[in-house]
Amino acid sequence: MVLVRNGVPTEDIQSIREMSVEKVTEMVAVRYPEKNILLLAVYRVPDGDFGVFLDIFSDALQELCQLKDFRVVVAGDFNVDFRVDSTEKNRLLDLIETFGLRITTTEPSRMTKTSSKCIDNIMTNLSENDTTTETEELHFSDHRAQIFTYMHEDENHKRQEHIYKRNMGKKCIRKLRRAIREFDWESLLSGKSAQEAYTSFHDNLVVMIESFCPIQRKLVKKCKAKNSIPSDLKDAKNELEILALQAIIRREDTIYELYRRKKKQFFERLENHKRETMENMVSRAENKTKVIWRIINENVRSKRRQYPGGRLKVESISEYFSRIGEELSENLPRAEKSAGHYLKESTVRSSGSFFFNPITSQEVVKIINSLKHKTTMDVYGIPTCLIKQLAEEISDPLQMVLNKCVVEGEFPDKMKRAKIVPVFKGKCPNYRDFLRVTIYLRLNNMDFEKKDLLQLH
Template structure:
């Protein structure tokens, strides 16, 4: 499986099938490490694996479709032989992947195999056993006895035309399927393919009926109607201008919502295209022609040429696709990390609250409201609690000394300059539409839709807040989702869209003032115009190289402060 192009070709074959394969078992994966195993992912499948740690070769993998409820039971490696079991909940069935190392101690393997299958109530074991069922040697006879003694039977048809491995001179059945299910009538097929020196085995427990494409019902906003409604609204009361504006927007959005239906399409095939599938089919045809007459050098040349051509095309197409994907999200960090996480692992991070939680009093609660209150209390107090643990004697207060920042001029920030409609319009235009709505359910797209109708009132609201030093209470509330990270929880807050407009106005004035008095330390790279982590990296590398050129020893101290922002005095 680790051979370049082999796994990608397998993905192409799976995409070309009309019906989905629910469980895919692969033996002799040759995977060496967990990191290497995580590179082999198939969209909509979960990958389980058991590999050798010290030696090359061997190993088994099982890919299970995510729409089949399943759990990982166990994986065992004994004397270089691999066993991996997965339980399918819907079928109350255990699927086992087995690999026996050639020439390994047969008795040791059979003892472990007997122990494995005897503990299973309903099971199917699939794998490379390296016992030739076409032979009557002592080890194969003993293997058949162990299978029967445990109430299992072999699904394989014991005829040479159904061999699972074929060379120019031999035919063997060393890949087996055995089960203790008696009532099922299995459909089995041996698939000849040039992808491997073993033939593929296919087994169908019962006819699978493809699920119809799921239909999603959701509410959407009719933005044209929203604009028309807002034109009819009158803000009115000058003393409560913001509350009236917010209420009008919320009511107009509610009245503009319509119910829509969406068919959830299957996931796209990314880099796998029709040309690759057709090329694989052509390669398979040439392989069959060559197999019928192995002495025909012309057919051998045509097959090997096409085989190498397909492998090269797969690698080239895949590389080009992902290179272009990375270029498209070059300036979009969130999409970049989403792509990286997709390629590196199939694990997802849960953003929902846990089903139960232990409170500070030691009581375990399953009440959703109580769990939310516990999280709220934790996030509110964690900063101050950590700050109390910081030794007072270690505090340093000279960060604004001339050594760190040089203030110039006699500018004093005793009030904020008023905003205007042009500034508010630019801020709204720069808002990202691909963000969630806050607790008020006002989306960024809705604000942009009615921008021309609310600019005057919104700028008046903000100016009044700047004059009085107040901030609307409804904009102080955020939707918080706890995300589990490294044994702790981090809050992800979604603020109301309008609060971001207020904050940007204040930010612009603070940033202008602090820049004017030369407040910022020149080595502060984050949250400053024309500065970012790239600037920090360039400076770091430059300093390292300069000191190395001076024959000096370079040391680095990297500190990750625990909840650093939360411990600051807010």
């Protein structure tokens, strides 16, 4: 039997149905024209003549081969243990191999207290990269269910994308560090203005990075997240489903009570597992705030309820916040004295001078290490995570350049460049713009902020 979802167009192949022989085998086949896939369901009677079955099965596959674009999925109960080496298994495998088919699983499909056998299987000539087969216990039969998933070529293509990423392997980083250490930065930067010194430092460093850590085009295949539920929880879930079926069939109070108790224990264990998983995610994350908010948003979305008439419109929120400033300003009492009056009467007097201590190499390393570990690249294609790995090597030339900028009051032109990246946010068609400035500008800003605070305090 082949059950087809309502609305999915399929064609019954009558010639395959007529090949069924009582007490030997039963077969039925349908064609899915949209994907050009043939589905063949097979049942072999355990005590039937195996040689006759192979002849009939071979004729059925030969019949399917005559159809255009032969792509087939065979699913059924063959009553042959694919986990044990036997004559019947070898004869069946030899037959399907002649038609370019393969079995997709060897997981047990029928388990008892004394045996564990794989007598059901799914065979196909589709690529292994496009198919997966999983075995699940559904408690509707003494056989376990086999779930076959086929990712069509067009859908599989959508799950693949190319990205451009720097090669930051251990060997590449090691060679880059050695090149930076052996370069004579002092001779290069001495006697030059801040603008020239920064340009020379930047250009030479970019050349080294491009030489040892080039940007490469890589194919990324998006895979579905794997189920991380431990095996003991899966076993507890299976036990709970068995009790639920027994409670429905037998209708006994003792089973109902046992089911309620087991259900409560299962959800308590599941909640503890979720809590431990979230704690591990937060503890391993470098940006803990971001991970915490992501967990909160996921839980809020899953528990969100819609109440009629209780949804705010975007226009209403925008109008409220656009007028709130004027309303507060109108309602505030007028002050008798202005801010300038209080500044004139202030007892704190400025010395009239503002002095910056030169930045040291140790301060540069400390500031670099305080940056977030991000792989996003700036306008020159340099990610923060790469600079963090080169902190010790570039600290000396970088402190020389930054001190020159302060002394000469010069802001290098290469620091003024930035990259604006439109980032798609959720299902909203609007994009949010993110400004990615150069990494050295962030270092410079953090240094100035630190020294400003020292002067003010």
